[in-house]
Amino acid sequence: MDPLQPWLDAKEVRRLAEGLLAPPPEVEEAAVDAAYGEVFEGFAGGDDTPTLAKPSEAAVVDSPDKQEVQSAPQPLHKTEAKTEAKTEDKAEDKAEDKTEDKAVDEGSIDDALPQQADTPNIEVTSPSEVAEESARTVESIAAQVDSPFHISANQNHSAADVMAAKFDSQEDKTTNATASEISVSASDNIDVASPSPVDSDEPIRKLDARGPFLSRIRQFSQVVREDLGAKAMFLIDVNGQILLDEVENAKLIQVARTLANASQRANRQSAGAAAVGNLHVKIGANSTLEVIPVDSRYGLLILGVIFPGPIGAVRVMQVADELHRTIESRR
Amino acid sequence: MGEKMLLSHCGVVTLTKIFIVLITIAITSQKGGVGKTTVSINLAHAYARMGKRTLLVDADPQGSVGLSLTRQSRSLSGFYDAIADSDFPIDQLIIPTRLETLSIVPAGRCSDYELGGGAMGVSLHRVRTFFKMAEEQGYDVCIIDTAAGLFGATADVLSACTAVVVPQQAEPLGVRSVPKMLEALTRMQIVNPRLKVCGVLMTMVQNRLAESVEAVQALRNLLPQKMVLRNVIPRDDLFVRASAKGLPVGVMEEGAGVLAVFENLRAEIDATINQ
Incomplete structure (x- = not known):
């Protein structure tokens, strides 16, 4: 007697197994785990207290004519920059990362810092200079990055x-x-x-x-x-x-x-x-x-x-x- | 530490991080008593013998790896302490072994239950942080022995892992639980689409017992070929003797045969992961 067939649905089991063996779908890096992202470190660092809408801007349920006033969602890299800005004591460790990130992610940082787009690359010749420059860079970015937490100016979504x-x-x-x-x-x-x-x-x-x-x-x-x-x-x-x-x-x-x-x-x-x-x-x-x-x-x-x-x-x-x-x- | 100082050709000292990509392999099953700990210990030993810097992590709150390999495991901090406190430095959790390339992280004094275990996702970020720290320590492979059942911290481990091996006892009852396990793994792959299912590993196979052999064959007939690992782990008194001595079977005097089994298993798993 087959030790398995009477106890389970062979077709269903095979379908599940084949699903598990299927190659992972080609997804963008950020979409792999929308919950956290690869370098999600929490939202610590900086002022993560939600800034609340002024009462006058708050939702009025029965006022459909009021339009949403919402800022665009912040890209993850901005949050990271802010988080990292708070970890100056680790600046030396992260110096290389920052320099590389800057090169790789130039476009996205340019979005955050349009006025710095034309800034010439700084030639760094020692680790300490790398660290200092990195810390300066992330600070300047962090100063312009909004907290990911904020209360909608208008709750009338x-x-x-x-x-x-x-x-x-x-x-x-x-x-x-x-x-x-x-x-x-x-x-x-x-x-x-x-x-x-x-x-x-x-x-x-x-x-x-x-x-x-x-x-x-x-x-x-x-x-x-x-x-x-x-x-x-x-x-x-x-x-x-x-x-x-x-x-x-x-x-x-x-x-x-x-x-x-x-x-x-x-x-x-x-x-x-x-x-x-x-x-x-x-x-x-x-x-x-x-x-x-x-x-x-x-x-x-x-x-x-x-x-x-x-x-x-x-x-x-x-x-x-x-x-x-x-x-x-x-x- | 995964980080080296290099002297460039022009004489300028630069810091270059050379990070080795850590492969994390969870040894997991829905059912208890199928040989997860035995597989974990001996697979980690096989990787370490190959020269891979291997970290064997005990993510089973029962602390089976620690109980198998160290005498004072109950008093040692470990994986669950790191999960409870993300600032816990990983280097304080690592226990070196006589094999230079093999280290152990015991389960620790804190347990899954104390962490409010049961709900998936509670400790996912910290599991990821733990793996990241292990990578920064320069480990090549991390073998994680998990508790039975695919929920709580085990689910979080699977949500952060590279691959999973599912040991299954070669007997009819054990094999009947396979559909449940497949369902749970399907859910895990939704959370972690990159989770590579290396396959079901038949353990405690008794060639002289017809039911045991039939169970293996029935599972091979049922599942796609790639879903059941070619190598099987035989039932052998040597495992009990090795456990009594607190050693991987491979280091026992009579352990050459079992050593070869796990060496082949390691090669098969490596091939699957690198596909």
């Missing part, structure tokens, strides 16, 4: 609005509107509170969340900032559609999706596992991304919140519960 509108219309279909719509004014949004101690045992505030979907989420965002000292957050659905994005960093969103999906699979595989895992990644010296998957009537939603440090399982549960409550609230 078209894509996010479309998603939120979709959610709102679903709610309209399933509920009778009993409360009048809350029009969220600029002063309601994106207000930075001084971070409160995260390790406090006090439960976070309960929201009286009513109104359109997006405005409820923004109220939730504000509470998490004020009560837990969060720096910024984003909320996406399982397909990566953005519902709220105060971070504007595609890599972090990718990391959050990967973590959340892996966690969900692991939960499914192990009976009795906690519904909400404690998923966090250190992304900078004082920044940790907490990834909190929440099951809702819209399917799995993934919340990514940037805190100064990990907040612990109890807090994660509280945030997850509050988000769930906020989502499930009706208009």
Whole structure:
């Protein structure tokens, strides 16, 4: 008797095996791992604190005429330059790298430093000079490089609005509107509170969340900032559609999706596992991304919140519960 | 250190970094007790004998490599300490062996569970940093003995590795778990498209036991030819005796036969990786 055939689907197994043996797809270097990149060192170094939009620039949910004011995404090499600028003590080690990078990546650095494009190459004859020149170069680049973290000047993302509108219309279909719509004014949004101690045992505030979907989420965002000292957050659905994005960093969103999906699979595989895992990644010296998957009537939603440090399982549960409550609230 | 000072022809001293590209090979399986540690130790020994600077990393929280080769492994810092604290200098984790080209990093005092293990991706960046540090130390090959199951730190190791070898015990039950393993590896390749699957390595093969031979043959019939490594690891009392002495089988007096097996295996894996 064949020791295998009755126990497995031979065709399926063979298909899986052939898939594994297939040569890797030709992909651009940066696309190999969109989550980190080859030399991802976190976003430490420099001021990685999100700079928040002024209240007047903040989102007004019901103002579709406002246009997005967003800077273009920063290329990875700029972030690296900034990170490396902070490691002057290692300048000698990195001197050669810098010189080589400068030559190889001339075009991209020129983008960052257009006024230096015509600067003649400096002939370096000793390692110490290489180190000094390298440190000067990265400092000058770093001075002009924006932090990858910044809050969108206008949270009224078209894509996010479309998603939120979709959610709102679903709610309209399933509920009778009993409360009048809350029009969220600029002063309601994106207000930075001084971070409160995260390790406090006090439960976070309960929201009286009513109104359109997006405005409820923004109220939730504000509470998490004020009560837990969060720096910024984003909320996406399982397909990566953005519902709220105060971070504007595609890599972090990718990391959050990967973590959340892996966690969900692991939960499914192990009976009795906690519904909400404690998923966090250190992304900078004082920044940790907490990834909190929440099951809702819209399917799995993934919340990514940037805190100064990990907040612990109890807090994660509280945030997850509050988000769930906020989502499930009706208009 | 992977870095050398060169004197250029015009007499100007320049610093040139000569980085050897580190090949990282994870020894992983979904199922426990299939001989991952034995394969790891002896494969690392085969690479080291070839003159390759080899680092054998114990990424199994049970610390099987350390327990096999060092007496005080429980008190040594190791891989999981580096994962818990990325500033932990790798040179403080490396234990030299009598074979100059072979060094070991034990599992350490911290464990996967203390790191909040279970979720994939938690320690991926630090695993990558660890490999980068190993590369900077001038190692050519890094063999990683992982814990059973493809999740937690093992998944992060696979997400950062060059290649993976999957030992599988030559018996029907073990072979039936292969589909699960293939599914998990498929997920790993999504995260790490460059992960080279060297293939399933049949271990504990007993030529005198019909079921064992049939299991090997059935798997060869089932999977594409390249998916099952040609070399197999026989069941041999010598492995137990070597383990008792804390040695790779290849250094045992009667170990010439097994040494040849692992030498052939090394050559086959090298050929697969370099394809």
